[in-house]
Amino acid sequence: MGPYLQTNKVRFLIKNIYYLFLYLFACNLFSQSLRLDSFTNNINENELKNLVYVYSSDFFKGRETGKLGQKRAVKFISEFYESINIKEANGTENYFQKMELNISGNIIQTENVVAVIEGSEKSNEYIIISSHLDHEGEKNGQIYNGADDNASGTIGVLKVAESFQNAVLSGYRPKRSIVFLHLTGEEKGLLGSKFYTDNPLYPLENTMVNLNIDMIGRIDPKHKNNLERYIYLIGTNLLSSELHEVSESTNKNTTKLYLDYKYNDIDQSECIYYRSDHFHFVKNNIPAIFYFNGIHQDYHKPTDTAEKIEYGLLKDRIKLIFFTAWELANRSKSIKVDKNVDYSELINCRRYLKLYNL
Ligand SMILES: [Zn+2]
Numbered sequence: 376m377g378p379y380l381q382t383n384k385v386r387f388l389i390k391n392i393y394y395l396f397l398y399l400f401a402c403n404l405f406s407q408s409l410r411l412d413s414f415t416n417n418i419n420e421n422e423l424k425n426l427v428y429v430y431s432s433d434f435f436k437g438r439e440t441g442k443l444g445q446k447r448a449v450k451f452i453s454e455f456y457e458s459i460n461i462k463e464a465n466g467t468e469n470y471f472q473k474m475e476l477n478i479s480g481n482i483i484q485t486e487n488v489v490a491v492i493e494g495s496e497k498s499n500e501y502i503i504i505s506s507h508l509d510h511e512g513e514k515n516g517q518i519y520n521g522a523d524d525n526a527s528g529t530i531g532v533l534k535v536a537e538s539f540q541n542a543v544l545s546g547y548r549p550k551r552s553i554v555f556l557h558l559t560g561e562e563k564g565l566l567g568s569k570f571y572t573d574n575p576l577y578p579l580e581n582t583m584v585n586l587n588i589d590m591i592g593r594i595d596p597k598h599k600n601n602l603e604r605y606i607y608l609i610g611t612n613l614l615s616s617e618l619h620e621v622s623e624s625t626n627k628n629t630t631k632l633y634l635d636y637k638y639n640d641i642d643q644s645e646c647i648y649y650r651s652d653h654f655h656f657v658k659n660n661i662p663a664i665f666y667f668n669g670i671h672q673d674y675h676k677p678t679d680t681a682e683k684i685e686y687g688l689l690k691d692r693i694k695l696i697f698f699t700a701w702e703l704a705n706r707s708k709s710i711k712v713d714k715n716v717d718y719s720e721l722i723n724c725r726r727y728l729k730l731y732n733l
Contacts, residue, residue, distance in 0.1 A: 411701065414541040418534045418693050420686040426530045427592065427689075428681045431522035438521065439512025440476070440560045441483035448508050448529075449488050452557050455533050456490040459540050464489035464554060466576045474570045478563050487567050488557040489576060492539050494704070495548040501577045502703055503554045504696070505568070505652055506532045506588040507561030517677040522684055524674065527592030528666075529557060531693045538697045549704035551583065558652050561589070564730070568652035572659050583709045584618060585663040586700055587653035591692045592684035595669030597637075605633040606692050607667045609648055613641065615662040617710040618703075622664060625702050630695040638667065641716060642723050645670070649727035658731065660712060666696060 430451065436444030453470035456463070463470040471486040488508065494500065506528030510521030520526075536555045542548070554577060560566030572579065591606065598605050612619035626632055638647040648654070653663035673679040703710065718728055 410545065410547070411542075411698070414538045414545070414547075415694050415697055417537045417541065418690055418697070420690055423530060423534070423689055423693070424681075424684075424686050426533070427522055427526045427684055427686075430529055431520040431526040431679075431681045433518050433520070435520075437512040437519040438508065438510045440478065440509045440563050440566070441485045442512055444512065445485065445509055445559065449486055449557070449559075452488045452508060452529065452533070453490075456488075456536065456555070459537055461490045461492060461536055461540055461555070464491045464576050472571065472574075472576065474559075474567075474574075476560055476563070476566050476570070478560070478566070485559045485567070487559055487571055490536065490555045492536070492543060492549065492553045492555075494550050494552040496550040497709075498552050499581055500551045500709055501554050501582045502551055502700055503556050503582055503585045503656070504532050504535055504588070504700060505556040505558055505585060507559070507567065507652055508557040509559050509562055509567075511562055511675060514677075519675070519677050520680050522681040523590050523592045523668070523671070523679050525561070525589050526681070527590060527684060527689055528588035531588045531591055531666075531689075531696060532557065534693050535697045535700060539700075542701075549701065551704045551709075552577070553700065553704060561652055565652055565655060568655040572655040579659050579661060582656070582661050584615075584703055585653050585656035585661055586666070586696055587651055587656075587663060588666045588696060589651040590668050591666055592686075592689045593668045593671050593673075594685055594688070595671050597669065598635075603633040604688055604691055605635050606695070607635045607638050607647075607669055609636075609638045609665040609667060610653060610657060610663045611636075611639065612714075613639070613662075613716055614657065614660065614712050614714055615710050616713055618662045618664065621702050621706070621710065622699055625699045626695055629698045630691045632691060632695055638669075641718065642721050644723050646724040646727055649724055649731070654731070657716070658733065660715075662710060662712060664699070666692065668692075
């Protein structure tokens with residue numbers, strides 16, 4: 376009797392220990408995803424609204440490159456990073472990567488703003504999250520506030536940075552380093568991103584990916600009457616099929632937006648692929664995703680203002696970018712370039728190659 380019962384007890388114990396481990400494993404997975412969500416508590420409609428209203432207010436005078444309004448913008452951005460204890464990038468002066476640009480014959484002093492969170496395990500591999508900080512300035516006495524273009528993207532990068540910092544403070548430092556890059560001179564012809572890729576603060580060969588945000592706060596006419604929450608993604612699969620897979624699966628598991636690939640084509644009629652800062656990264660063989668809401672009636676008009684932004688949708692789009700960056704930052708292997716872009720057959724967009732000396 377004795378030994379037999381013992382065996383039963385042991386079996387019982389072993390079986391239950393097995394279930395206990397299974398249970399703990401499931402709890403761990405569950406709490407990880409719960410925790411990941413809690414890092415994004417800062418991405419909420421109220422805070423986004425406050426920040427977009429400030430950054431697109433008349434105080435910033437349309438943020439024209441080199442002018443007073445742009446100087447105020449870079450001060451605002453750098454003070455945000457300072458306030459949440461994210462440090463300046465290597466080689467910057469108080470977050471500023473200073474440069475001199477020749478804009479239609481005038482020499483302009485301006486700067487990118489760059490901050491960094493260093494990775495825990497692969498700190499010499501970099502993910503760059505970018506958006507342009509400038510806009511059109513003032514014309515004929517009217518201020519071009521640029522709430523969508525690109526207060527939405529600027530605030531997006533700040534909030535993604537803050538979410539990463541929340542993770543760090545909870546003991547979850549990303550494996551790879553994250554560089555937060557706010558670019559000047561975009562509206563003058565992608566000049567700040569050209570300067571960065573010509574004078575990189577971190578080696579381009581160790582830069583795994585660029586996530587670029589330019590206009591993510593509005594709904595375009597194509598989607599106006601649909602209930603679906605959408606975003607256009609451009610570039611996801613052009614250099615790396617893995618990047619496309621990570622982007623798709625992250626969205627499926629988190630924000631579940633409708634991903635529209637209408638502009639994801641190097642010869643599409645509007646040539647959107649060539650029209651924001653990610654292009655200088657792609658040109659250097661760095662896979663990139665450009666996050667974009669499409670063209671609308673207030674595009675590059677003084678009527679691109681803060682009360683027209685869809686804050687609920689902006690929140691979900693920013694969360695998608697954070698979750699995607701998180702996946703990319705923490706996966707064991709870096710994503711690989713497995714394709715190359717062939718520009719030789721371009722018809723619609725040939726002029727952009729001349730513009731960028733390709
Ligand atoms: Zn623009």
